[in-house]
Amino acid sequence: MDTTKTNRDREAARRLEDDGLEWLKSVGCGGETLQPMAGDISSRRYFRVQGQLLILAHYPADLRRSYECFLRTDELLKRVGVATPSILAIDRDRRWMLTRDLGNRQLATEREPGLVHSGMQRARVLASRIERLETYGLAGLSPSLSTELLTREVRRSCELYFREQLAAGESAVFEPMLFALCGTLGEGPLLPAHRDYMARNLMVKVDPLGRLAELVVLDHQDLRLAPKGYDLASLYFDSCPLSPQQASTAVDQLVANDSERTAIARCAVQRCIKIVGTFVGFARAGQSRYLSMVPVALQRAAQEVRRLPEGSDRIAAILERCAASSEGSDWPRSSG
Numbered sequence: 001m002d003t004t005k006t007n008r009d010r011e012a013a014r015r016l017e018d019d020g021l022e023w024l025k026s027v028g029c030g031g032e033t034l035q036p037m038a039g040d041i042s043s044r045r046y047f048r049v050q051g052q053l054l055i056l057a058h059y060p061a062d063l064r065r066s067y068e069c070f071l072r073t074d075e076l077l078k079r080v081g082v083a084t085p086s087i088l089a090i091d092r093d094r095r096w097m098l099t100r101d102l103g104n105r106q107l108a109t110e111r112e113p114g115l116v117h118s119g120m121q122r123a124r125v126l127a128s129r130i131e132r133l134e135t136y137g138l139a140g141l142s143p144s145l146s147t148e149l150l151t152r153e154v155r156r157s158c159e160l161y162f163r164e165q166l167a168a169g170e171s172a173v174f175e176p177m178l179f180a181l182c183g184t185l186g187e188g189p190l191l192p193a194h195r196d197y198m199a200r201n202l203m204v205k206v207d208p209l210g211r212l213a214e215l216v217v218l219d220h221q222d223l224r225l226a227p228k229g230y231d232l233a234s235l236y237f238d239s240c241p242l243s244p245q246q247a248s249t250a251v252d253q254l255v256a257n258d259s260e261r262t263a264i265a266r267c268a269v270q271r272c273i274k275i276v277g278t279f280v281g282f283a284r285a286g287q288s289r290y291l292s293m294v295p296v297a298l299q300r301a302a303q304e305v306r307r308l309p310e311g312s313d314r315i316a317a318i319l320e321r322c323a324a325s326s327e328g329s330d331w332p333r334s335s336g
Helices: 003-026 061-079 113-131 147-165 168-186 230-237 244-254 258-284 291-305 313-326
Strands: 034-036 045-049 054-058 087-091 096-100 190-193 202-206 212-217 224-227
Touching (some): 003 034, 061 087, 113 212, 147 168, 147 313, 168 313, 230 258
Antiparallel strands (some): 045 054, 054 096
C-alpha cells in the first residue's frame, strides 16, 4: 500500500470537509459535522449535514461543466413537472451545491409489490414528460447519443471485457452485431432523454400510510437527445426492481407495436453492454462497488438480444455464459 498517497488523500478529504463546513456557515446553513456518503462512480463528493435534512455536494474542477449542466437541466425538468432535489444554495466558483436530503429509498431497492408498481407507473409518466421537452432547450448540453457515441460505448466494453472472455470466432459475430445495432439506433428518431434513467436514480418518498407520495429524479446533468425508448430501456433493464422476465413482460404490455418493442430491446442491449464496460473499467481502477451488477446486465442483454433481427440464440448464449462466469468470481484483474 502506498502510505504516502493514502495520507495525501486523507488530508485532501479533511481540507474539503473543512471548506464545506466553512461554506455552509457562509450561506446560513452551518452544521457541526459532515458525514461522507458513498456517492456514485464519478469523482463528485457527497456529504450529509449532521442534524439537518441537507445534502452537500462538491464537484471537482474537472467536472465544472457537469456542475453547470446540472443547474440547467434542473430548471428544464422543473418546467415539465419532474421533481428533482431542491437546490437550496450554490457556489459556482467553488462548485458547492446544497440540496434537500431525500433519504435512502431508491426505487431499485423497493420490494413491496404495490410500491414497486406505483413507482414504475410514476416513472413512466415522468419519462414521457422528459421526452416531450423542447429540443432547443438542450442546446449546449451533452452530445446526442448518435451512432458514433453509441458505438464508442460498446467498443469500450469489448476492449475492457468481452475480448478477454470471447474466442476469436465469437468476437467476429458478436461485435459486428453490436455495431449494426448502434447504427440502427443512431438513425433516430432522437428525443430528449435523461440518459441514466435507471431505478437507482429514482428516489421514493412515501406518505404516512406507506403509499408513494413523490418520485424524485437524480443525476439528470447528462440530459440529451437519445434514441426513442432509451429512458424506458434504462428504467426496465438497468437496476430494475422487477425480475428480468417481469420487466420484459411489462414492456410488452406498454408498447403499441412490434417495431416500438424492438427499438426498446435495441436500447436495452446497447445500454446493458455499455454499463458492463463502465463498471469493469471502474473496478480495474479500484472502484468495485457496482461490479456485482455486471452479471445481471449480461443476463438482461441476453434476454433482449433474442428479440432482435440482428440477434441470435448464439449471441444470447455467449452473453449467458459471460454472466455465469462473472458471477461471484474475482475478476476483473486490476490494471495496476
